[in-house]
Each structure stands twice: as C-alpha cells, then as structure tokens.
Amino acid sequence: MKAKVQISTIQFSVLLMGFLLGSTMIIVPGSYAKQDAWIAYIIAWFGGILLFSAYVLLASRHPRKNLVQINRLLLGRGLGSFVSLLYIWYFIHLAALVLRNFGEYTLTINLDQTPLWFVIVCYVITVTYSVRSGLEVTARTAELIVPFIFLFQIVITLALIPHVDFSNFKPVMGDGITPILKASFSVLFFPFGETVVFLMIIPFLNQQKKLNKTYSLSFFLAGLLLLILIVKDIGVLGGYGLDRKMFPPHMSIKHISAINLDPLIGVIFFISGGTKICVCFIAASLGIAQLTESNDHRPFVLPLAIILVGLSIWVYESAPEMMHWAIEIWGYYSIPFQVIIPITLLIISYAKPVIQTRSTK
Amino acid sequence: MIIIIALISLILLALIIIAVDYRIIKENNNKKLVFTYALLMIIGIVIGFITILDLPVPSPAIIIEKIIAPIIER
Numbered sequence: 001m002k003a004k005v006q007i008s009t010i011q012f013s014v015l016l017m018g019f020l021l022g023s024t025m026i027i028v029p030g031s032y033a034k035q036d037a038w039i040a041y042i043i044a045w046f047g048g049i050l051l052f053s054a055y056v057l058l059a060s061r062h063p064r065k066n067l068v069q070i071n072r073l074l075l076g077r078g079l080g081s082f083v084s085l086l087y088i089w090y091f092i093h094l095a096a097l098v099l100r101n102f103g104e105y106t107l108t109i110n111l112d113q114t115p116l117w118f119v120i121v122c123y124v125i126t127v128t129y130s131v132r133s134g135l136e137v138t139a140r141t142a143e144l145i146v147p148f149i150f151l152f153q154i155v156i157t158l159a160l161i162p163h164v165d166f167s168n169f170k171p172v173m174g175d176g177i178t179p180i181l182k183a184s185f186s187v188l189f190f191p192f193g194e195t196v197v198f199l200m201i202i203p204f205l206n207q208q209k210k211l212n213k214t215y216s217l218s219f220f221l222a223g224l225l226l227l228i229l230i231v232k233d234i235g236v237l238g239g240y241g242l243d244r245k246m247f248p249p250h251m252s253i254k255h256i257s258a259i260n261l262d263p264l265i266g267v268i269f270f271i272s273g274g275t276k277i278c279v280c281f282i283a284a285s286l287g288i289a290q291l292t293e294s295n296d297h298r299p300f301v302l303p304l305a306i307i308l309v310g311l312s313i314w315v316y317e318s319a320p321e322m323m324h325w326a327i328e329i330w331g332y333y334s335i336p337f338q339v340i341i342p343i344t345l346l347i348i349s350y351a352k353p354v355i356q357t358r359s360t361k
Numbered sequence: 362m363i364i365i366i367a368l369i370s371l372i373l374l375a376l377i378i379i380a381v382d383y384r385i386i387k388e389n390n391n392k393k394l395v396f397t398y399a400l401l402m403i404i405g406i407v408i409g410f411i412t413i414l415d416l417p418v419p420s421p422a423i424i425i426e427k428i429i430a431p432i433i434e435r
Binding site for chain 1: 374375378381382385386388389391393394396397398401402404405406408409411412418420421422425426429432433
C-alpha cells in the first residue's frame with residue numbers, strides 16, 4: 001500500500017461489523033437447526049470469540065506486520081510465500097462467493113430478467129473503484145454507510161414484532177443437540193472465522209494498543225445484531241420456513257405489508273455485501289503487493305477484478321449449488337485457513353524464541 | 362466465430378486495463394510486479410474465456426468439494 005495509510009479504530013470497527021454482517025444478511029448459515037438456530041448462533045459466537053482471540057494474539061505478537069509478513073517470518077521465505085498464496089486464493093474465493101450470493105439474490109428477488117453477469121459487473125465496478133482508491137477511502141465509505149445497516153435492521157425488527165409467533169421457537173432442542181452443533185459449526189466458519197482476513201488490515205490501524213478493545217466491541221455488536229436477526233427470522237418464518245426458504249431474511253421482512261420495502265432492502269443488503277467484498281478484495285491485492293515486494297497495491301486491482309467477475313460466475317452452476325456450498329462445504333474448506341494455519345503460526349511464534357535461546361546456549 | 366469474438370474482446374479489455382495501469386507499473390519499476398500483473402491478466406482472460414463460452418471445465422468449487430467429500434462422509 002502506498003505511503004502511510006492508517007485507519008482509525010472506529011473505521012476498523014465499522015469495517016469489521018460490515019464484514020461480519022455481510023452475506024449473513026441474506027443467507028442464514030445455521031438454518032438446518034431450524035427453530036434452534038438461535039442456540040447454534042450463540043455457540044458459534046463463543047467459538048468465534050476464541051478464534052478471534054487467537055488472531056488478535058497473533059497480530060499483537062507481530063505489531064505492524066500483516067499475514068503475509070507473519071507467514072514469511074515464522075515459516076521461512078519459501079513455505080511462508082506458499083501459505084500466503086493459499087490465503088490470497090482464499091480471499092479471492094471468499095469475495096467471489098459473496099459476489100455470487102448477492103448476484104443470485106438480485107436475480108431471485110428484484111431483477112429476474114437481468115443476466116447474472118450484468119449484475120456482477122455493476123457490483124464489481126463499484127467495489128473496484130473503492131479498492132483502487134485505497135483502504136482509507138473504503139474505511140471512510142464503510143463509516144458512512146454501515147451504521148445505516150444497523151439502524152435499518154433495528155427498525156425492521158421492531159416493525160416485525162407484531163408478526164413474531166413465539167410458539168415458532170418450540171420445541172427447544174426437539175431434534176436433539178446434533179443439528180445444533182452441526183449448525184453452529186457452519187456459523188462459526190461463516191461469518192465469524194472469516195475475520196482472519198483482518199490480519200491483513202490490522203497493521204493499518206493507527207492505535208494498535210486499542211486493537212483488542214476495538215475487535216471485541218465490534219465482534220460483540222455484530223454478533224448481537226446477527227442473533228437478533230436470527231431470532232426475528234425464526235419468530236416470523238418458523239423453523240421449517242427458515243430451513244426451506246432461499247433468502248429467509250428477505251422473506252421475513254416481506255411480512256411488513258403496509259409498504260413495499262423491496263428496493264430499500266436490496267440497497268441495504270448490497271451495502272453490507274459491498275463492505276465484505278471490499279475487505280476481501282483489498283486483502284488479496286495487499287497480499288499480492290507484499291509478495292511481489294511492491295509498495296503499491298493498485299496495479300493488481302483491475303486484473304483481480306476481471307478474475308473476480310469470471311470466478312463468481314464460473315464457480316457455481318446454480319443458486320441451490322451455491323447455497324449447498326456456502327452452508328455445508330465452506331466450513332470444512334475453511335478449517336485450514338481459519339483454524340489450523342493461524343493456530344500453528346501462534347504456536348511457532350511462542351516456540352521460536354524458546355528454541356532459538358536454547359540453541360544459542 | 363463466437364470464440365474469436367470472445368477472445369478479441371477479452372484481449373481488448375486487457376489492453377485497456379494495461380493502458381490504465383501503465384503509469385503506476387512504470388513508476389514502480391519492479392520485475393516481480395510486471396510478471397505477477399501479466400500472470401493475473403492471463404488468468405483473468407482464461408477464466409473469462411471459460412465463462413463466456415461456458416466451457417465444460419470443472420470449477421474450483423467442484424474440485425474442492427471432491428477433495429472434501431470423503432471427510433464429510435466420515
């Protein structure tokens with residue numbers, strides 16, 4: 001990244017919240033726990049706190065270093081670069097997945113006659129402009145628009161209270177604990193574990209000492225909002241409604257029959273998705289810039305944008321395949337990136353100084 | 362015919378992007394950057410080509426799913 005780019009704690013916090021809300025605003029990853037999905041969310045939330053604590057610990061042990069630099073430092077230049085390449089692929093893949101989610105959402109809900117590529121190209125042009133302008137611009141944009149997502153969701157939840165049927169939450173744990181644990185596994189890796197992307201952004205935080213506080217507060221607020229949203233969706237749609245519908249949050253909001261909220265919902269959901277895509281996109285381009293020892297990430301933005309458009313269309317055949325992948329496969333695929341590699345790096349970062357001091361003795 | 366049109370449009374798009382990025386690339390004067398840039402552009406053109414012509418090439422998601430499937434079934 002060019003010059004000394006820095007973002008404030010509030011901007012970092014807003015980026016993190018926008019990222020966590022992201023595609024979880026349109027897809028409910030723990031939906032197969034049906035009426036118990038809220039329990040799965042709480043379990044995943046606690047699991048997510050453990051995961052992000054590991055990320056924060058790793059980042060605080062290597063101040064002002066991003067994931068690529070940490071990989072190279074702890075794993076050596078060759079292996080570190082290879083692992084960094086895998087991460088860059090993971091960030092691009094995540095961005096493509098979110099992009100496709102929103103493309104399919106637009107086709108299903110609003111613009112059913114529009115070709116998918118057109119929706120995706122329009123989205124990518126906006127996101128690319130933001131990413132090419134830099135992290136500061138992306139963070140400032142998020143600072144401006146993410147609060148509206150919170151406001152909108154709270155207003156919508158309040159408006160839906162008359163439609164909530166509390167019998168939808170019964171029977172609690174009717175199918176046992178297994179579906180809940182399976183669903184919490186899914187929720188843990190999508191969206192909570194995905195915050196591993198922020199290991200690329202943390203070095204740009206201007207007050208590194210406040211990292212822990214900022215990270216915790218944003219994680220708590222976004223997790224709380226997600227919990228409120230899932231409770232709202234279960235209350236309005238019921239457990240089976242949640243499991244069977246493709247975009248449950250949208251379907252629950254449709255219960256407000258007094259006004260047509262479709263365009264507004266679309267815009268708000270697009271904003272949250274845009275923040276997530278921007279973060280992944282910027283992390284991938286920063287990673288490539290770091291690997292090529294370039295001080296500017298901008299040259300990689302446009303080629304990556306072309307890859308992103310092609311990949312998001314190529315990656316899935318249809319919307320059901322996309323949902324199956326996002327809910328069932330993504331968790332397993334993410335384990336190495338979100339758990340194994342960061343934990344290994346953390347262990348190495350603690351073990352390396354001990355081994356070095358012993359060898360010098 | 363469609364293949365040629367698709368290829369020409371993708372190469373034209375790549376040339377436009379190179380024209381936009383040319384100044385930044387020149388300022389950086391970094392061989393690794395130029396190589397990576399060219400590689401990314403080629404990958405982009407190949408993926409674009411597969412997508413436009415709807416070629417029966419298995420997507421990364423299908424390959425990853427095949428690798429993960431035995432683990433899930435256990």
